[in-house]
Every structure is written in structure tokens, then in C-alpha cells.
Amino acid sequence: MSAFDRTSxxxxxxxxxxxxxxxxxxxxSNGLDLRVARVARxxxxxxxxxxxxxxxxxxxxxxxxxxxxxxSLDGGTQKRSGTELAESLERIGARFGANGGWEGTSAxxxxxxxxxxxxxxxxxxxxxxPGFPDDEVARAKDQxxxxxxxxxxxxxxxxxxAALARYFAEGVPYARPDDGTEQxxxxxxxxxxxxxxxxxxxxxxxxxxxxxxxxxAEVVELAERCFSGWTGSPASVADFEVTPxxxxxxxxxxxxxxxxxxxxRVGHVGTHxxxxxxxxxxxxxxxxxxxxxxxxxxxxxxxxGFTYGVRSRFGFRSQPGPFEVxxxxxxEVTPxxVREILNELEGIASRGPxxxxxxxxxxxxAGIFGLQLETVGQIASxxxxxxxxxxxxxxxxxxxxxMRAVTTEGAAEAAGRHMRPNEAQVVVVGDADVVGPPLEALxxxxxxxxxxxxxx
Amino acid sequence: MSLRVPxxxxxxxxxxKVVLSPDRTVPVVAVNLWYGVxxxxxxxGKTGFAHLFEHMMFQGSAHVPKNRHFELIEKAGGTxxxxxxxxxxxxxxxxxxxxxxxxxxxxxxxxxWMLPAMNQEKLDNQRDVVKNEKRQRYDNxxxxxxxxxxQRLMYPExxxxxxxxxxxxxxxxxxxxxDVEQFFxxxxxxxxxxxxxxxxxxxxxxxxxxxxxxxxIASGPPIPSIPGRVDLEPxxxxxxxxxxxxxxxxxRLIMAFRTPPFSADDFAVSExxxxxxxxxxASRLHRRLVRERRVAxxxxxxxxxxxxxxxxxxxxxxGYPHTDLDMLESxxxxxIEGLRDAEQxxxxxxxxxxxxxxxxxxxxxxxxxxxxxxxxxxxxDPGRVNTQLDRLRAVTVExxxxxxxxxxxxxxxxxxxxxxxxxxxx
Numbered sequence: 001m002s003a004f005d006r007t008s009x010x011x012x013x014x015x016x017x018x019x020x021x022x023x024x025x026x027x028x029s030n031g032l033d034l035r036v037a038r039v040a041r042x043x044x045x046x047x048x049x050x051x052x053x054x055x056x057x058x059x060x061x062x063x064x065x066x067x068x069x070x071x072s073l074d075g076g077t078q079k080r081s082g083t084e085l086a087e088s089l090e091r092i093g094a095r096f097g098a099n100g101g102w103e104g105t106s107a108x109x110x111x112x113x114x115x116x117x118x119x120x121x122x123x124x125x126x127x128x129x130p131g132f133p134d135d136e137v138a139r140a141k142d143q144x145x146x147x148x149x150x151x152x153x154x155x156x157x158x159x160x161x162a163a164l165a166r167y168f169a170e171g172v173p174y175a176r177p178d179d180g181t182e183q184x185x186x187x188x189x190x191x192x193x194x195x196x197x198x199x200x201x202x203x204x205x206x207x208x209x210x211x212x213x214x215x216x217a218e219v220v221e222l223a224e225r226c227f228s229g230w231t232g233s234p235a236s237v238a239d240f241e242v243t244p245x246x247x248x249x250x251x252x253x254x255x256x257x258x259x260x261x262x263x264x265r266v267g268h269v270g271t272h273x274x275x276x277x278x279x280x281x282x283x284x285x286x287x288x289x290x291x292x293x294x295x296x297x298x299x300x301x302x303x304x305g306f307t308y309g310v311r312s313r314f315g316f317r318s319q320p321g322p323f324e325v326x327x328x329x330x331x332e333v334t335p336x337x338v339r340e341i342l343n344e345l346e347g348i349a350s351r352g353p354x355x356x357x358x359x360x361x362x363x364x365x366a367g368i369f370g371l372q373l374e375t376v377g378q379i380a381s382x383x384x385x386x387x388x389x390x391x392x393x394x395x396x397x398x399x400x401x402x403m404r405a406v407t408t409e410g411a412a413e414a415a416g417r418h419m420r421p422n423e424a425q426v427v428v429v430g431d432a433d434v435v436g437p438p439l440e441a442l443x444x445x446x447x448x449x450x451x452x453x454x455x456x
Numbered sequence: 457m458s459l460r461v462p463x464x465x466x467x468x469x470x471x472x473k474v475v476l477s478p479d480r481t482v483p484v485v486a487v488n489l490w491y492g493v494x495x496x497x498x499x500x501g502k503t504g505f506a507h508l509f510e511h512m513m514f515q516g517s518a519h520v521p522k523n524r525h526f527e528l529i530e531k532a533g534g535t536x537x538x539x540x541x542x543x544x545x546x547x548x549x550x551x552x553x554x555x556x557x558x559x560x561x562x563x564x565x566x567x568x569w570m571l572p573a574m575n576q577e578k579l580d581n582q583r584d585v586v587k588n589e590k591r592q593r594y595d596n597x598x599x600x601x602x603x604x605x606x607q608r609l610m611y612p613e614x615x616x617x618x619x620x621x622x623x624x625x626x627x628x629x630x631x632x633x634x635d636v637e638q639f640f641x642x643x644x645x646x647x648x649x650x651x652x653x654x655x656x657x658x659x660x661x662x663x664x665x666x667x668x669x670x671x672x673i674a675s676g677p678p679i680p681s682i683p684g685r686v687d688l689e690p691x692x693x694x695x696x697x698x699x700x701x702x703x704x705x706x707x708r709l710i711m712a713f714r715t716p717p718f719s720a721d722d723f724a725v726s727e728x729x730x731x732x733x734x735x736x737x738a739s740r741l742h743r744r745l746v747r748e749r750r751v752a753x754x755x756x757x758x759x760x761x762x763x764x765x766x767x768x769x770x771x772x773x774x775g776y777p778h779t780d781l782d783m784l785e786s787x788x789x790x791x792i793e794g795l796r797d798a799e800q801x802x803x804x805x806x807x808x809x810x811x812x813x814x815x816x817x818x819x820x821x822x823x824x825x826x827x828x829x830x831x832x833x834x835x836x837d838p839g840r841v842n843t844q845l846d847r848l849r850a851v852t853v854e855x856x857x858x859x860x861x862x863x864x865x866x867x868x869x870x871x872x873x874x875x876x877x878x879x880x881x882x
Contacts, residue, residue: 004668007519009528010561013554016483016656041481042459044815074737082747086737093808095736112812139750146706146753146776153598153705258703261591292526302523305584308592328592330584360531367533367552371484375819 018370020396023383024216028224030231032203035383036216039376045116045212046376047109048384049127052205054104055178056319057236060171064180066200068144069193070100073107075136078129082136085126094119096126102178102317103388104234105201110377113213117222124226130197137190144185151177155256156328159263159429162254162450166425167268167322169243174321204233207387211380242320244269249424249445254452255432262334262430263327266341268423270323273316273389280414281314283406286361287353288312288344288419289325293360295344300327306337314418318389323418334435335442338426342444345421352412361411366400459815461824461841464659465832466666470675471647474666475828475838477654479821485655487559488548488825489567490833492679493643495623496542496616496764499683501630504586504623507540508631509639511582513547514538518569522578525562532558540621543763544833550822553656557665563651564669567644574636583628590622598704599874606712606770609696609870614684616764645676650833654825688765690714691868698872706753707775709784710872711792713863715769718761718834724847725859726759729795730769731806731848732856733757738805740791741771751779751787763834769863781873789869795860800853807849814845 004010021037028034055066074096076082089096094111096119107127111119151157161177168175208227210219271277282290289296289312300306306329315321325345329337353361372378386395428435432449440447466474495506516522529536534551549559594600604620611617651670653662692714715726733741734757741755752773760768773788775781817823824841831840840847 006561006565006669010557012532013557015552015554018483042815042819044812044819083738083743086743087805090736090738090805090809093810093812095809095812110812110816112815135750136747139747142750142776143746143753146774149777150598150705153703155596259596261588261596291530293523293530298523301585302581305581306588308585308589328588328596330588330591360527364530364533368535369533370482370552371533371535371550374482374484374821375816377816377819 020373020382020399021379023386023393025393026216026220028203028220028227030203030227032223032227033207033387034220034223035207035209035386036214036219037211037379037383038214038216039211039379040213043113043213044376045111045113045210045214046380047120047123048209048380049107049123050104050207050209050384050387051201051234052104053200053234053236053238054100054102056102056173056240057238058173060176061184063176063184064144065184065188065192065196066100066105067179068140068185068188069196070098070105071144072132072137072140072193073098073126073130075140076131076133077125078131079125081133085122089119089122092118094122096123098126102174104206106384116214120222121226127201128227128230132190132193134190137193141185141188144179145182148179148182148185155259155263155429158254158256159265159427162252162429163265163267163324163425163427164322166245166250166252166427169245172242173240174242174319175245199235202232202234203227203230207384209380209384209387211383212376238318240319242269244423246425247423249422249426251426251439251444251447252428253432253436253439253449254427254429255449256429257431259331259429259431261328261330262428262435264329264334264337264341265324265326265427266338266345266424267322267324268420268425269320270314271316271320271418272318277414277418278316279402280406280410281418282365283358283361283403284348284353284411284415284419285312285314286364287357287411288348291361291364295348296325296341299340299344300329300337304333304340306330306333331431331434334428334430335438338428338439339442342421342424345419345424348415349419349421350416352415353408355408358406358408358411362404362406365403369400369403459818461818461828463828463838465838466663468646468667468671470671470673472670473650473832474663475650475652475832476659476662477652477824477828478657478659479654480656483553483656484550484821485553485556485653485657486548486550486821486825487556487563488652488654488822488829489546489563490650490829491545491644492648492833493545494541494543495619495621496682497643498619498623501627502635503619503627504621505627505631505635505639506545507621507623508582508586508628509636510538510540510545511586512574512579512636513566513570515578515582516573517566518572520562520565522573528558528562534559542617542621542760546826546829548822548826556653556657556662560665560669564673567646567649567670568673570640570644571637574633576633579631579633579636583631586628587625590625594622598702599708602710602872605698605700606710606870606872609698609872610692610712610714610768611688612685615688616682616684616686617762641676643679646670646673647675648679650829652825652829652832654828655821682764686764688714690716690766691863692870693867695866695869695871699875700873701875701877704874704876706777707779707781707784707876708874709773709775709781709788710770711785711788712768712770712870713868714766715759715863717765717767718763722859723761723767725851725855726767726769726863728803728806728848728851729856729859730757730759731810732795732798732802733771733792735806736809740794740802744791745773745787749787751775751784781875785871792864793860795864796857798853798856798860803851803853803856810845810848
């Protein structure tokens with residue numbers, strides 16, 4: 001055995017970069033933007049059908065309609081019942097799902113590549129010719145309402161929802177949860193879903209992404225067949241400006257009697273997906289709270305033992321989404337944890353990250369990008385972002401270079417622009433009788449307690 | 457479908473079992489270690505220690521200061537974590553393939569030289585972290601005590617699965633540095649571990665690297681026998697019940713059954729039964745309870761494949777606000793017992809989905825490595841990753857019917873129910 005030095009890390013081998021797979025772009029005769037990437041490692045294929053105009057295009061009275069409509073797609077088509085649809089898909093080992101969100105609706109499919117010719121027509125049928133039979137709609141609606149009820153008693157969801165309303169001004173769609181409220185869902189009928197799908201499940205401005213062991217020409221032919229006769233653009237259009245609920249720091253405690261831990265959120269309005277600061281800000285956020293060895297996690301977890309973990313993230317959307325630090329901490333350390341979170345925010349916003357921190361974050365981001373291209377589903381998810389946000393076709397080919405080009409100064413400037421501790425909204429879901437007084441004593445800003453009973 | 461995961465097996469002189477599975481299609485490599493120790497090895501008064509110890513494994517080792525393991529892997533663009541379970545503890549790093557040596561060096565350093573880096577401050581810190589983990593995942597969650605209650609119903613007090621992996625606050629509080637030392641010397645030895653490397657590497661040089669980093673770690677004495685009584689009746693012999701009125705949003709019923717140990721021949725039958733019950737939207741429980749009868753908001757079924765005495769098949773049915781729990785129980789029982797009339801078409805559907813899931817698991821180096829480690833540690837046969845699908849395919853509808861008759865009756869059930877406290881006021 002050759003002698004070696006165990007006391008220091010071994011040298012790296014020679015790097016073997018690999019590129020984001022080539023994505024062919026075609027336009028189907030109905031205007032649908034088709035993107036196909038041939039990845040032939042294994043005989044599988046992943047499909048996403050994205051249709052624009054999501055929850056952010058809905059008024060507050062219709063909140064949750066996009067989400068509920070998508071959830072009801074497994075209820076059957078004009079040709080087959082929900083059970084028949086599920087059996088048709090699963091008989092050939094195909095997994096199908098659909099979900100609605102801020103940007104739009106996405107239907108997805110995962111199956112063995114030699115089953116695509118049978119499976120894609122089923123996805124098309126589910127989306128283009130949905131049935132919305134009354135009993136299935138009633139079922140989906142009951143499930144949705146019961147889900148909202150569960151969220152109201154889940155401390156993490158409760159904190160999330162309460163925080164959104166503190167970050168965004170009333171009337172901004174992002175101020176509410178994307179799946180609506182009991183009031184907006186309770187009034188929904190099968191006709192509403194039918195109307196929503198008919199008006200908004202349209203090929204223009206959306207895209208079909210197919211990644212796997214496939215041939216582009218064959219996919220084009222299959223897709224033309226599946227989606228022929230389907231035309232038009234979505235009727236709902238998102239049209240709003242994001243404004244913050246407040247420009248001053250405020251503290252809200254949502255009382256959860258007997259809680260043995262506090263769910264903590266500290267955040268404010270962030271920025272949008274196409275910001276020129278995207279790469280620099282991503283690096284700054286990784287340093288703050290985007291990795292295990294981030295400042296926040298090393299402080300709150302590894303130094304102080306306040307928490308099992310803490311993360312910060314930007315919700316990058318078409319319009320500025322939330323920027324937020326999220327954690328759960330013990331009751332007695334809640335004020336100290338909030339203080340430390342604000343300290344870390346102030347530190348990075350005013351002084352920026354160090355040279356070493358930026359180098360590590362850059363390397364992490366560039367490296368993990370490759371690691372996350374192992375499966376066709378991961379690649380399809382990335383490729384669908386091209387469509388959702390209208391990113392340049394060579395975006396992922398340039399991704400690592402742009403990440404590696406982030407400078408310490410650039411990350412510091414981005415942090416200073418987009419992380420604003422003085423405007424941060426502090427939201428704590430916990431036992432207000434225990435954590436309220438010491439939190440108020442921190443004197444961070446206007447202080448409020450809500451004692452509305454969850455589920456009431 | 458005839459996909460095969462390539463497998464090479466080796467064993468170092470110190471007893472470390474090594475599984476290599478090269479796949480050079482993407483420049484990613486997964487390093488995965490399974491240690492043959494879990495919560496079942498915990499003595500009374502030491503519950504939760506295997507998991508707390510797992511946290512201590514990230515606190516540094518002789519040549520790796522605290523946090524450095526994370527720093528180095530993250531800087532390399534990799535990911536890492538670990539989990540503790542009843543029968544084992546696993547550690548895994550996924551890195552760009554040119555950093556394979558780094559991952560091996562880090563794992564070897566803590567397998568061989570962890571103790572010199574331990575101190576009271578680190579133990580106290582991770583004790584706090586684990587207590588917050590327990591609060592976040594269990595104590596502060598609706599239904600958060602379900603595992604504790606269910607395990608008490610399913611396994612007798614002196615059985616190693618009677619207590620949960622997270623353990624009790626008192627026991628976590630009582631853990632000492634001496635416990636850390638003793639646990640390390642007893643269980644974290646090369647002859648109680650499997651190392652799997654899966655992904656982009658050359659076998660010859662990878663094996664040399666493994667030998668270089670792990671070869672000089674001394675082997676230890678045989679692992680002590682599992683505390684408590686490990687034998688178990690194959691069936692519970694009754695319907696064991698626990699009813700909880702608590703601050704929960706919806707009524708929920710958990711029904712569980714003792715099933716054969718992971719190593720038993722008919723475990724595969726049990727797996728297919730579970731698939732018929734809960735795999736996919738056309739599965740029995742979803743179709744009947746959620747879609748047709750609309751008595752459950754959601755249903756879930758899964759299996760704990762366990763080594764000691766008996767595995768456990770679990771089904772969950774979450775009701776609507778006004779769902780009657782007795783009705784929910786009989787509806788659930790009816791569908792599960794109905795497997796005695798299972799049909800070939802539903803078996804075919806479950807197998808078709810299992811085939812897709814099998815290929816999906818192969819897509820990901822980390823999951824491939826994890827399965828190889830598991831099969832090597834538990835069965836001395838990593839090749840089971842390639843025969844697993846055949847084991848499922850070989851299950852006949854007659855076997856399912858008779859398995860259901862044998863295992864899913866009222867003489868082999870634990871029923872745990874949660875009723876929302878607020879409901880009484882309505």
C-alpha cells in the first residue's frame with residue numbers, strides 16, 4: 001500500500017463535467033411549444049404539460065380554483081370514469097398527476113418509454129376532455145376542504161399562511177395561500193371547474209416537455225395526434241403589482257396553546273425569477289441559509305442547539321415572491337433565536353458574504369447542478385422552467401458559468417438590495433403565554449398576538 | 457424487462473463488506489454505508505441513543521474538525537445525510553465523481569477515528585438538536601405520538617421494536633460521553649458495516665481507494681445479542697386497541713398487522729398484498745374508500761420490512777370531520793379482508809407499477825447504492841436488487857388470497873384511532 005497522508009483531504013480527481021442535455025424545440029400546429037430531450041440511460045420517459053395562467057391570475061374570491069381543478073382531473077374524462085382512467089394508466093405502469101400553482105397548471109406523466117404511445121393520449125384526454133362528474137368533484141372538494149382543515153392545525157402551515165399575509169399587501173394574490181380558503185372552495189361547483197378548464201387549459205403560452213429514451217420526430221408525431229383540435233390561449237391573465245404589507249418591522253404571535261415549540265418565519269417581499277441578480281442573490285442566500293453549513297444553520301443549530309434546522313429561501317416567481325427564513329425552535333429559546341436570525345440578516349445585508357463563503361457557495365451550486373440531472377424527472381423539471389419563465393434556450397448550458405462568475409462584491413450588493421432586516425416581518429406560531437412576553441420585550445417593532453382558534 | 461445492476465463484491469481483511477456498482481453514464485458517484493445497528497440494539501433506559509449517536513457521527517473525527525465533513529462535501533457540490541431505523545443506520549454522500557476519494561476519506565475517518573474528536577460540548581449541542589427534532593417531528597405535531605402508540609400495541613414490552621427510534625426525552629437527556637464511546641466501540645466497526653459505491657468510477661482504482669482509506673481500521677468483536685426477547689408470535693392473537701382524543705384536525709384510524717420478517721419467503725406475498733391495497737389510484741383502498749364510498753379523505757398503506765420477529769403492514773385512513781370511526785374501521789377491514797377474493801387483474805396492475813418504480817430507483821445512484829447496502833447487510837446478497845422484481849412477479853393470486861385469510865383477520869390487528877377533541881362540542 002502506498003504511503004498517504006490521512007490527516008488532510010485527498011486531492012480531487014480530474015473533473016468530468018457534463019452538459020444539460022440538448023433540448024429540441026418544435027412548435028405543434030396548434031401553437032403548443034414542444035421541448036424534447038433525448039436521455040437514453042434507461043428506458044423511461046418523463047412528461048410535463050404546462051398550461052399558463054395559475055392562481056396568480058385569479059381574484060381573491062376564486063382563490064384555489066386552479067388548484068382544485070387540477071386536483072379533480074383524476075376524476076375522469078368525457079370517455080371514462082375516474083377508476084377507468086386510473087386503471088388504464090396503471091395497467092401500463094404509468095404514473096400520472098396534475099397540480100395547479102401560482103404560474104399555471106402542470107400535468108405530469110412517468111412511464112416506461114415503450115408505453116409512451118399509450119400513456120400520452122391518456123394524459124391528453126385527462127386535460128383536454130376532462131369529465132368533472134358530480135360525485136368526483138364533490139369528492140375532490142371534500143378532500144380539499146379537509147386538507148385546509150389539516151393545514152390550520154399544522155404549526156408549519158399555520159406559520160406559512162400567517163406570514164404571507166404579513167409580507168404582501170392585501171389584494172396581492174401572493175398574500176394568500178395558493179389553495180384558497182374554506183369560503184372560496186365551499187362554493188365551487190362542477191360547472192365552475194368545467195368553465196375554468198375550458199377557458200384556461202389551452203395550448204398557447206404553455207408547453208409540452210418530454211425527456212427520456214425517445215426520438216424527437218416520433219414525439220412530434222405522437223403529440224400532434226394527441227393534441228390535434230386543441231387550440232386557443234388561456235382566458236385568465238395575471239395582472240397585478242406586488243406591494244409589501246408594511247415597510248416597518250413588525251412581530252406577530254399566533255397563539256397555539258400548549259405548543260412545545262415555536263414555528264418561526266422571518267421575511268418580506270423578495271424578488272422575481274428574471275431578476276438580473278438571480279445568480280448573485282442565490283449565492284448570497286446559500287451563504288445565509290441555503291446549505292447545511294450556512295451562517296444561520298451553523299449558528300442556530302450547530303452552535304446554539306436552538307433547532308433541528310433552519311433554512312432561508314427566495315420564492316422566485318413571475319412577480320416578486322416571498323423571501324423567508326424558516327425554522328422551529330424550543331419555547332425558551334424563541335426570543336434568542338429570533339434575535340440571532342435578525343443578526344445574521346443584518347450581517348449579510350450590510351457587510352455581505354466573505355470571499356471564502358462565496359467561493360464555497362459557487363462551487364456548491366455549480367456542482368449540485370450536475371448532481372441533479374441524474375433522472376429524467378429532474379431534467380424535465382428543469383426544462384419546464386424554461387417554458388414557465390421564458391428563459392433563454394441556452395440557459396442551462398450557461399448556468400454553471402454564470403454561477404461561477406458571481407463575485408464577492410456582486411453577492412454583497414445583491415444581498416444588500418434584496419435582504420432588508422429592517423422591513424422583516426417576524427411571525428411566531430407558538431404558545432403566546434409563554435413566548436409572547438419575552439418576544440415583545442425584544443422591542444423589535446409593533447407587536448401583535450392573535451388568539452383565533454385554529455379550525456374555528 | 458431485463459435490466460441488471462452490475463455488482464462486484466469484496467471483503468477487506470478487517471471484515472468490511474464492499475459492494476461496487478459502476479455506471480458511467482453520468483459523472484456522479486454515491487457512497488453509502490450501512491451499519492448493523494439501530495434502535496433494536498438499544499438497552500432499556502437508552503432509547504433514542506442509536507439516533508443521537510448518528511448525529512454525533514457528524515461532529516467531526518480525528519482529522520476532520522466539526523462541520524468540516526459538511527463543508528467539504530457541499531463545496532464539492534455534493535449532498536450527504538444519514539438515517540437511523542430499527543435494524544440499521546445508514547450514511548450517504550453523493551458527489552461529482554472526481555470527488556469519490558474525498559467521500560471515502562471522510563467516511564473512513566469517522567469509522568476509524570471518531571472518538572478523539574468527541575467532547576461534552578458537542579454531545580450537549582446535539583442533544584439539544586435531537587430534542588428539537590423530536591419536538592418538530594412528533595411532539596408539536598397533530599397525531600405526532602402515533603408511532604409510539606402503535607409500536608406499543610404491536611410489539612410486547614420486552615421486544616426491541618416496542619420503543620421508537622427517536623426514543624424518550626428522559627433517555628436522550630441521560631446519554632453520556634461514556635455511552636458514545638461504548639456504542640462506537642461496540643457497533644461502529646468494519647465487520648459490522650457494508651460500504652457501497654455506485655456510479656461513475658473505475659472498479660480497480662475504487663477498490664484500491666477503499667483499501668487505502670478503510671483497510672487499517674481494526675475490526676471489533678462480534679456484535680452483542682439484541683436486548684430483550686426477540687422471538688415473536690407470528691400473529692398478535694387479538695385486536696389490540698388504543699383510542700386517543702386529541703387536538704387533531706380530522707378523525708384518523710391506523711390499522712396494522714404483523715407480517716413475516718423481511719427474510720421470510722412469504723414476505724414478497726405481503727409486499728404484493730400491500731401494493732394491491734395502496735399502490736396507485738386504482739388500488740383497493742383508494743378506489744373503494746376515497747373514491748366510491750367517500751368515507752376517507754385519504755388512505756395510505758406501506759410496510760416496515762423488519763428483521764426481528766415480525767414486520768408490520770400499516771394502513772392509514774383519514775376521515776372527514778364527521779366520519780364515524782367505527783364505520784371507518786369496518787369499511788377499512790372489509791377492504792383488507794376482501795383480499796381473500798383478490799383478482800389477477802389487480803395483481804397485474806401492481807406488478808406493472810412495480811416495474812416502473814424499479815427502473816425509477818435505478819435512475820438514481822444514491823437509491824441504487826442504498827438498496828445494495830441493504831441487501832448485502834441483511835441477506836449477504838446484494839444481487840437481490842436484481843431478483844427482487846422476479847420475487848414479486850412470482851407471487852400468485854392464490855398465495856395472496858390465502859395470505860389474506862391467514863394474516864388480516866381480527867386476531868392479528870392493532871387499531872389506533874384519533875378523535876378530534878373539539879368534535880364533542882358540536
